[in-house]
Amino acid sequence: MKKSLYAIAASLLLLCSCEDLLDRPALTTVVDNNFWRGEGDVRLYVNGFYPLYFEGYGVDWSQEFAPVRGGTSFCDDFTSEGTQSRFENKVPTSRGSSSESRSCFEQYYGPSWGFARIHKVNILIDRLNEYKDNFTEEEYNHWMAIAYFFKIYEYSDLVGVFGDVPYFETTVRDLDFDTQYKDRDSRQLVMDKVYDMCEFVLENMRPDDGANNVNLYVAAAFISRFMLYEGTWQKYHDGEEGCDGKVNCDSEHAKKYLEMAVKAAEVVMNSGKYSFGSSFKDLFVSENLAGNPEVLLYRHYDEALQVRHPIGSYNGGSDSGSNVNLEYIKAFNCQDGKPWSISSTPGADDFSVANLVKTRDPRFFDTFWNQVNIKSNTMIYCYKFASYEALDHFYKTGDKLANWQGIYNTNDCPIMRLAEVVLNWIEAKAELAQSFGGPAVTQADIDKSINAIRDRPLSAAAEKAGVKKTAHLQIASIPKDPKRDSDVPALIWEIRRERRMEFLHEGNRIKDLLRWYKLDYMDYDTDPDKYLGPWVDFPKEAGTEAGTPEVNKNFMNARIGVLQVQRADGSVVKYNGANADQMVGFYCVRNASNRETFFDRSYMAPVGQQQIDEYKMRGYHLSQTVNW
Incomplete structure (x- = not known):
């Protein structure tokens, strides 16, 4: 049965929520006893998971987990005016929801505390077992694999935010308080359960279940994501204890999960079904991603059905509270495949926007507009999710095209694409080779991953602009970046750089910092470039001179006594209305200052005090997250 990802499950299947997280009634007897008749019924139920997990660009003004507006700006790529967004600094009064909807906890780019979606998927698992005679063996195995996939997704996300969480094998009965109020299980116990479900999925899910449906390759791609996350978490957090005081991160589990990440990625890579056949830009602004060889799963938007979003309209202007900083800009490779400080590319040390789009990896051109834009609080405008034509019109007229303003965008959103799969794969292989006796990464491995992307x-x-493809990465001559952390091998450093260039505003960066044990990057005082934007010649690019873009005219006159630039020698100049000729340098983000001090406990979120108290009132114990 063909469908779009915005389809929702029939209301007859939705469960009413009660005040406790797991205390909710079963499906009505009449519906339940007659519903699970075959694949059609199961598919209808499963459709209800799609909008929960494959949000894409959201719908209308609902953008949980969507780029830009859905929680993707909380990471070291971006700087806002004023004080930077903080991590939590105290236990919340309450944290929990009985709703099946997913809200984005932006400090972790994951869900908040709650198990309604686990309850929903456990109903599916229980009913498949109860009505097993209604299905062939192949049908049963496939749909059980689908159920496991969504359970894998939810538990991987919950563990990524909270660490230890209660694991529920089956649905919880209304009066089974011992199970409803069970304490948190260790992250290793939960992720070992997830691992076992991953094995089942890879062995039993159909390779094809209709256009734009979850299938073996889609599931394998997500498994590579989840297992890479947990494998690297186990490595870089080795020796950490869980709520029970026992170690729940170790090298044995790191190796196990990383090997699964490689295995799952190879299911996709060896299928021969996917390739890098479209430009980076086309992945994000196409009106229809059907047939794009890089895209495994996408969310479709359609004006005729009034299924629209605003992400293209707001992906880089004043409405997004933060934009990329100079430190992020400097992390981009030049066209010779090297970071700017050791690059032989002409203009490598020129950080004006007009030069950057010509001399850096082509993804820079496809991500950022080629001129300074005062609508961005760092002066560099991200247009990754809007078309070139839309921005060209905006710059020439100061207005937006009708379908690129408000909630009237209809470009499709890639949910899973080949680039993530191959980058998950090469990182997992590199980690296994570096720390766990795995085979060394070869040039052929690099060619199938990083170089294939390039x-x-x-x-x-x-x-048309004369942009060139980036030179291949050579395993025998990996760039020696002077900024590389001493504890990160050169190859892994370059893999991390590739992820950063590829996944801007897709929610990956903060999760990468969490799993790599690199939250220190979020302390902006360690790198002053995080308070700066690109090199700007304000009289020419945002003044009153002829040729100044319409959107930038008269900006300087509105910033007398406020506008500041940092010159090449490090000195800072403030605009006083009479020194326009001196206003050439790195833009100083207005009033930008560091976020509040944070500690190691910020790697995992606390549960709410109210939830702990509710357990206690019932005579049970809910452990607080370690160090909280």
Whole structure:
């Protein structure tokens, strides 16, 4: 049965929520006894998971987990005016929901505390077992694999936010308080359960279940994501204890999960079904991603059905509270495949926007507009999710095209794409080789992953602008970046750089910092470039001179006594209305200051005090997250 990802399950299947997280009634007897008749019924139920987990760009003004507006800006790529967003600094009064909807906990880019979605998937598992005679063996195995996939997804996300969480094998009965109020299980116990479900999924899910449905390759791609996260978490957090005081991170589990990440990624890579056949830009602004060879799963938008979103309209302007900083800009490779400080690319040390789009990896051109834009609080405008034509019109007129303003965007959103799979794969292989006796990464491995990405076709606008593809990474001559952390091997450093260039505003960065044990990057006082934007010649680019873009005119006059630039020698100049000729340098983000001090406990979130008290009132114990 063909469907779009915005389809929702029939209301007859939705469960009413009660005040306790797991205290909710069963499906009505009449519906339940007659519903699980075959694949059609199960598929209808499963459709209800799609909008929960594959949010894409959201719908209308609902953008949980969507780029830009859905929680993707909390990471070291971005700087806002004023004080930077903080981590939690105290236990919340309450944290929990009985709703099946997912809200984004932006400090972890994951869900909040709650198990309604686990309850929903456990109903599916229980009913498949109860009505097993209604299905062939192949049908049963496939749909059980689908159920396990969504359970894998939810528990991987919950563990990523909270660490230890209660694991519920089956649905919880209304009066089974011992199970409803069970304490948290160790993250290793939960992730070992997830691992076992991953094995079942890879062995039993159909390779094809209809256009744009979850299938073996989609599931394997997500498994590579979840297992890479947990494998690297186990490595870099080795020796950490859980709520029970026992060690729940070790090298044995790190190796196990990383090997699963490699295995799952290879299911996709060896299928021959996917390739890098479109430009980076086309992945995010196409009106229809059907047939795009890089995209495994996407969310479709359609004006005729009034299924629309605003992400293209707001992906880089004043409405997004933070934008990329100079430190992020400097992390981009030049076209010779090297970081700017050791690059031989002409203009490598020129950080004006007009030069950056011509000399950096082509993804820079496809992600950022080629001129300074005062609508961005760092002066560099991200247009990754809007078309070149939309921005060109905006710059020439100061207005937006009708379908690129408000909630009237209809470009499709890639949910899972090949680039993530191959980058998960090469990182897992590199970690296994570095720390766990795995085979050394070869040039062939690099060619199938990083270099395959770099060989993507250029967008039409990039070709017209003279942008060149980035040189291949050579295993025998990995760049020696002077900024590399001493505890990160050179190859793994370059893999991390590739992820950073590829996944801007897709929610990956903060999760990467969490799993790599690198939250210290969020302390902006360790790198002053995080308070700066690109190099700007304000009289020419945002003044009153002829040729100044319409959107930037007269900006300087509105910032007398406020506008500041940092010159090449490190000195800072403030605009006083009479020194315009001196206003050339790195833009100083207005009033930008560091976030509040944070500690190691910020790697995992606390549960709410109210939830702990509710357990206690019932005679049970809910452990608080370690160090909280």
